[in-house]
Amino acid sequence: MSVAETFYEVIRRQGITRRSFTKFCSLTAASMGLGATGAAKVAQALETKPRVPVIWMHGLECTCCSESFIRSAHPLVKDVVLSMISLDYDDTIMAAAGFQADAILKETREKYKGQYILAVEGNPPLNEGGMFCIDGGRPFVEKLKEMAADASAIIAWGACASWGCVQAAKPNPTQATPIDKVITDKPIIKVPGCPPIAEVMTGVVTFITTFGRLPELDRQGRPQMFYSQRIHDKCYRRPHFDAGQFVEQWDDENARQGRCLYKMGCKGPTTYNACSTVRWNNGVSFPIQSGHGCIGCSEDGFWDKGPFYERLSNINQFGVEANADKVGMAAAATVGVAVAAHAAITAVSRVKVKHDGKAPPKA
Amino acid sequence: MTELTQVGDISDSAGERAVARRTVYVYQAPVRIWHWVNALCMVTLFVTGYLIATPPDSVTGEAYNHFQMGYIRFVHFAAGQTMAAMFLLRIYWAFMGNAHASQIFYIPFWRLDFWKGVLHEIRWYAFLEKYPKQYIGHNPLAHTMMFGVFTLGTLFMIVTGFALYSEGAGRESWQYKMFGWVFSIFPNSQDVHTYHHLGMWVLVSFTILHIYAAVREDIMSRQSIISSMISGERQFRDEDA
Numbered sequence: 001m002s003v004a005e006t007f008y009e010v011i012r013r014q015g016i017t018r019r020s021f022t023k024f025c026s027l028t029a030a031s032m033g034l035g036a037t038g039a040a041k042v043a044q045a046l047e048t049k050p051r052v053p054v055i056w057m058h059g060l061e062c063t064c065c066s067e068s069f070i071r072s073a074h075p076l077v078k079d080v081v082l083s084m085i086s087l088d089y090d091d092t093i094m095a096a097a098g099f100q101a102d103a104i105l106k107e108t109r110e111k112y113k114g115q116y117i118l119a120v121e122g123n124p125p126l127n128e129g130g131m132f133c134i135d136g137g138r139p140f141v142e143k144l145k146e147m148a149a150d151a152s153a154i155i156a157w158g159a160c161a162s163w164g165c166v167q168a169a170k171p172n173p174t175q176a177t178p179i180d181k182v183i184t185d186k187p188i189i190k191v192p193g194c195p196p197i198a199e200v201m202t203g204v205v206t207f208i209t210t211f212g213r214l215p216e217l218d219r220q221g222r223p224q225m226f227y228s229q230r231i232h233d234k235c236y237r238r239p240h241f242d243a244g245q246f247v248e249q250w251d252d253e254n255a256r257q258g259r260c261l262y263k264m265g266c267k268g269p270t271t272y273n274a275c276s277t278v279r280w281n282n283g284v285s286f287p288i289q290s291g292h293g294c295i296g297c298s299e300d301g302f303w304d305k306g307p308f309y310e311r312l313s314n315i316n317q318f319g320v321e322a323n324a325d326k327v328g329m330a331a332a333a334t335v336g337v338a339v340a341a342h343a344a345i346t347a348v349s350r351v352k353v354k355h356d357g358k359a360p361p362k363a
Numbered sequence: 364m365t366e367l368t369q370v371g372d373i374s375d376s377a378g379e380r381a382v383a384r385r386t387v388y389v390y391q392a393p394v395r396i397w398h399w400v401n402a403l404c405m406v407t408l409f410v411t412g413y414l415i416a417t418p419p420d421s422v423t424g425e426a427y428n429h430f431q432m433g434y435i436r437f438v439h440f441a442a443g444q445t446m447a448a449m450f451l452l453r454i455y456w457a458f459m460g461n462a463h464a465s466q467i468f469y470i471p472f473w474r475l476d477f478w479k480g481v482l483h484e485i486r487w488y489a490f491l492e493k494y495p496k497q498y499i500g501h502n503p504l505a506h507t508m509m510f511g512v513f514t515l516g517t518l519f520m521i522v523t524g525f526a527l528y529s530e531g532a533g534r535e536s537w538q539y540k541m542f543g544w545v546f547s548i549f550p551n552s553q554d555v556h557t558y559h560h561l562g563m564w565v566l567v568s569f570t571i572l573h574i575y576a577a578v579r580e581d582i583m584s585r586q587s588i589i590s591s592m593i594s595g596e597r598q599f600r601d602e603d604a
Contacts, residue, residue, distance in 0.1 A: 218534065219543055220550050224534070228533075239426045242426075242432050243426040243427075243428075243429035243430060244418060244419065244422045244429055244435075245423075245426055259421065263418065269556075270551065270553040270556060305554070311416060311417070312560065313553055313554075324416075324557050324560035328563065328567070329564065331564055332564055336571055346583065349490060350582075
């Protein structure tokens with residue numbers, strides 16, 4: 001596979017028309033908020049720049065990121081993106097296997113040293129020397145570090161690679177660790193979500209191949225263009241939140257009316273993602289539109305911020321069923337009872353010993 | 364023991380006489396105004412904050428006829444920002460006011476007699492001391508609570524409060540620029556919500572203790588506490604021995 005070939009050449013060879021190509025460029029530019037000249041920039045880059053070699057590795061994960069990625073909404077997108085990059089290695093969808101596949105890793109490392117992008121789906125478990133995830137006969141963490149050393153940048157796909165996700169939930173027996181805690185000397189872009197939205201994934205890849213650099217990242221290392229607002233900020237049920245109209249029970253009238261799911265534990269107010277604007281499956285719907293609250297799957301440690309169906313998170317240090325209100329009310333009640341008891345004792349002792357109105361004797 | 368000083372010009376028909384007592388001006392007007400505005404803000408924030416986490420029963424009818432959560436949140440944000448502004452003025456006054464004005468902002472950690480004072484107050488509250496000690500400002504135990512629970516607690520609530528506010532205000536807002544670093548410590552803002560909520564209960568507990576201690580010591584320590592925060596003057600009811 002030659003990297004000298006441009007993306008445009010590849011898709012033309014595959015029989016995709018220039019018209020479809022231009023449409024894709026416009027859509028992508030719009031989704032990235034690039035403005036009026038963006039489409040032309042994207043088109044120009046895809047026509048002239050050599051394709052970027054990408055190595056796509058899989059650690060501890062469920063492959064939902066790949067599943068999402070290949071279901072990109074626009075029918076062309078998956079072809080486009082898979083052609084846009086030179087996906088030299090992806091063990092779940094590549095034809096090669098075994099030693100053949102491993103040889104590609106070695107070849108890419110040597111041939112495109114410092115030029116290829118390492119996309120990581122899943123994360124390495126560090127416990128027991130990384131023995132909980134064996135890939136090609138050795139711990140995944142070793143392979144990851146090796147491939148990361150010569151990569152130009154790393155994409156952390158999904159909640160696993162970005163935050164740890166389910167395998168890192170308490171008590172995290174395998175010590176599953178997000179990529180940025182293992183690789184500290186490379187630029188890392190986090191694209192969290194379980195899985196991330198397909199259009200967000202292709203958007204990120206397009207940006208990197210178009211401009212040859214990572215998009216602007218926020219404080220947590222996520223691309224600003226898709227993760228700078230909460231689900232809550234763009235939720236179509238937000239007016240019901242502001243009005244004070246909530247689903248109180250799953251089968252009540254409010255649920256039928258499509259009111260706010262805040263009381264049912266919706267994590268939209270604390271979740272940064274593009275679901276409420278981009279939506280899923282060709283913009284058909286997203287969880288809240290389907291009547292279920294957001295579970296905050298693109299947020300750090302979301303498995304440990306449950307329950308999914310209550311507004312207040314459990315605080316595990318105080319027992320499984322405790323939350324901020326239960327802990328706080330118990331503390332305030334304890335203080336209240338203690339104060340009342342103390343006041344009673346004070347009153348009794350006051351009755352027993354009348355104050356003589358004199359200052360205490362000097363010591 | 365000296366004779367009671369009779370104050371000649373205050374009397375009534377029964378010939379009763381008022382006695383002169385020692386008073387000292389402790390709480391200057393800015394401190395008193397701050398205290399009561401802050402108290403009002405806190406109560407408002409407790410109520411609205413609780414309602415934000417646990418909203419009242421749903422209103423019926425069309426959404427465009429109501430703005431219930433909107434108003435609750437507005438009151439919470441307004442009270443919070445008033446409290447923050449007052450807190451800044453209070454810090455300014457710690458430098459500009461009298462010696463007592465800065466008491467709640469530090470602990471004389473290296474002074475042994477301070478910790479002896481704390482121990483004495485703990486023994487006093489445990490009914491192990493017969494006589495209270497009197498202080499012009501806060502007693503050492505109150506001083507510790509004020510700094511450790513109230514001042515630091517309020518600061519924590521202001522910082523996390525503005526950080527949470529920045530989520531709605533947006534990444535370009537000054538709130539995010541100033542307080543966004545909170546999310547570097549807690550990447551998932553649900554945690555910030557949880558700690559902000561726990562902070563409320565810490566301050567509720569503080570308020571209960573604060574009011575109880577003020578009432579109790581006003582009686583038991585034979586000095587004015589409650590009225591001092593109105594008039595600014597502390598009066599000691601015992602005569603000099």
